[in-house]
Amino acid sequence: MELETLIENFKQKDEKAFETLYNMYSESMQGVIYNIVRDKDIAEEVMQDVFIKAWHNASSYSSEKGRFFTWILNIARNAAIDKTRSKAFKKTKQNLDADFFVDILESSDSLDSSTDAIGIKKFVKKLKEKCKAVIELLYFKGFTQVEASEVLDMPVGTIKTRNRNCIKELRNMVLE
Amino acid sequence: MDIQAYIESGILELYVAGALSEKENKEVYNLMLQYPEILQEVLDIESAVIKLTASVSPVKNNDKILQAIKAHLGLNGTDSKVISMPRYNWVTYTGWAASVILAIGLFWTVTQNKQLQSDIQISKTQQELLETQIANANSSLEEANTLISVLRDNNITKIPLAGQGNFASTYANVYWDKSNDRIYLDAQGLPEPPEGKVYQVWSLTLSPLTPTSLGTIDDFITDDNKIFEIENANASEAFGITLEPAGGSETPTMEFLYTLGVVNAS
Numbered sequence: 417m418e419l420e421t422l423i424e425n426f427k428q429k430d431e432k433a434f435e436t437l438y439n440m441y442s443e444s445m446q447g448v449i450y451n452i453v454r455d456k457d458i459a460e461e462v463m464q465d466v467f468i469k470a471w472h473n474a475s476s477y478s479s480e481k482g483r484f485f486t487w488i489l490n491i492a493r494n495a496a497i498d499k500t501r502s503k504a505f506k507k508t509k510q511n512l513d514a515d516f517f518v519d520i521l522e523s524s525d526s527l528d529s530s531t532d533a534i535g536i537k538k539f540v541k542k543l544k545e546k547c548k549a550v551i552e553l554l555y556f557k558g559f560t561q562v563e564a565s566e567v568l569d570m571p572v573g574t575i576k577t578r579n580r581n582c583i584k585e586l587r588n589m590v591l592e
Numbered sequence: 593m594d595i596q597a598y599i600e601s602g603i604l605e606l607y608v609a610g611a612l613s614e615k616e617n618k619e620v621y622n623l624m625l626q627y628p629e630i631l632q633e634v635l636d637i638e639s640a641v642i643k644l645t646a647s648v649s650p651v652k653n654n655d656k657i658l659q660a661i662k663a664h665l666g667l668n669g670t671d672s673k674v675i676s677m678p679r680y681n682w683v684t685y686t687g688w689a690a691s692v693i694l695a696i697g698l699f700w701t702v703t704q705n706k707q708l709q710s711d712i713q714i715s716k717t718q719q720e721l722l723e724t725q726i727a728n729a730n731s732s733l734e735e736a737n738t739l740i741s742v743l744r745d746n747n748i749t750k751i752p753l754a755g756q757g758n759f760a761s762t763y764a765n766v767y768w769d770k771s772n773d774r775i776y777l778d779a780q781g782l783p784e785p786p787e788g789k790v791y792q793v794w795s796l797t798l799s800p801l802t803p804t805s806l807g808t809i810d811d812f813i814t815d816d817n818k819i820f821e822i823e824n825a826n827a828s829e830a831f832g833i834t835l836e837p838a839g840g841s842e843t844p845t846m847e848f849l850y851t852l853g854v855v856n857a858s
Binding site for chain 2: 434451467471551577583587
């Protein structure tokens with residue numbers, strides 16, 4: 417089925433479409449959420465919140481505003497970041513800002529789940545240092561171009577082209 | 593637009609990341625619809641990012657989470673569907689059927705309306721045509737009545753004009769109504785004048801021979817009965833018809849004298 421049709425059905429609260437879209441994006445969302453909260457149970461909790469929210473707000477999605485993936489990615493990032501700001505979370509967790517997603521890959525032993533784990537690991541090992549931060553901020557943390565340029569102290573244009581080159585490398589690795 | 597340069601700028605990577613403004617998002621969306629290369633590029637970037645982010649997922653428990661979500665949303669798979677389907681179908685099918693019937697009805701009405709309007713237009717045109725024909729018939733009748741009254745009038749003198757020279761086969765008749773200073777010229781026996789030429793009617797006195805123009809017959813071809821009413825206050829002794837260049841001449845061109853007739857003294 418075409419993605420457009422699927423999303424249209426989802427907006428009409430079609431359960432089957434919801435399930436299909438969940439299967440397409442849930443693993444990715446869980447990766448994003450886990451990278452922010454760094455706790456399996458909390459990540460699971462946030463996951464539920466994210467897809468429940470997506471179901472309730474389905475009609476607000478419009479393809480003109482962006483990709484469906486980007487839409488749900490935004491919901492996931494915001495929900496996870498909100499979670500880290502809650503009092504209960506702050507009590508139990510340290511400040512995690514220093515860690516990048518790559519650290520998960522390099523340290524985790526439980527990474528048997530992902531289909532492309534081996535390929536990704538290879539990529540990450542080869543990934544240039546300067547790519548790590550850019551990808552972390554733009555995709556995992558949801559920074560805007562301007563925010564990323566401020567944090568990394570480089571011109572906006574550089575962020576754009578560097579990110580392009582980093583994603584190009586990634587594509588060569590995973591999309592063969 | 594340079595598609596390749598646009599792709600290379602890195603804007604599409606930011607688009608997938610959700611790092612662009614609302615305005616930029618709309619712009620990329622429109623370009624994706626327009627250029628398949630751009631859409632393909634976005635799909636490739638998206639696919640790579642999905643794989644990268646998924647790789648960070650700690651455990652494979654998505655099915656379990658899905659069940660929890662569905663339980664929370666009250667989506668119980670097949671059970672609720674069995675109950676809701678028939679009613680859903682009945683309403684849907686009835687709705688669709690009604691829509692289809694309504695659409696056909698509307699279409700039929702519109703078609704009928706168009707047909708009727710076209711019929712009215714045709715009738716109107718026919719009516720106008722008939723009115724014109726009646727008006728024409730009335731005016732023809734009037735002309736005919738006038739002619740009859742002229743022919744019956746004792747005071748009218750008939751002067752036959754005979755063909756002359758090269759034009760011996762032509763002829764005409766003048767009916768002279770002296771009391772009203774007018775003549776009726778019956779030019780049935782003259783051929784149609786060639787392009788750029790007209791017939792000119794002359795009143796003549798014989799001694800000395802003096803022609804006086806009574807005018808040209810400009811509507812010879814279009815006139816149906818070829819009878820022309822012309823003013824004539826002269827003491828004419830003869831009438832002649834010549835062919836002249838359009839607009840007429842000061843004096844008759846004798847080489848093109850078609851017909852000539854003398855008024856009887858009696």
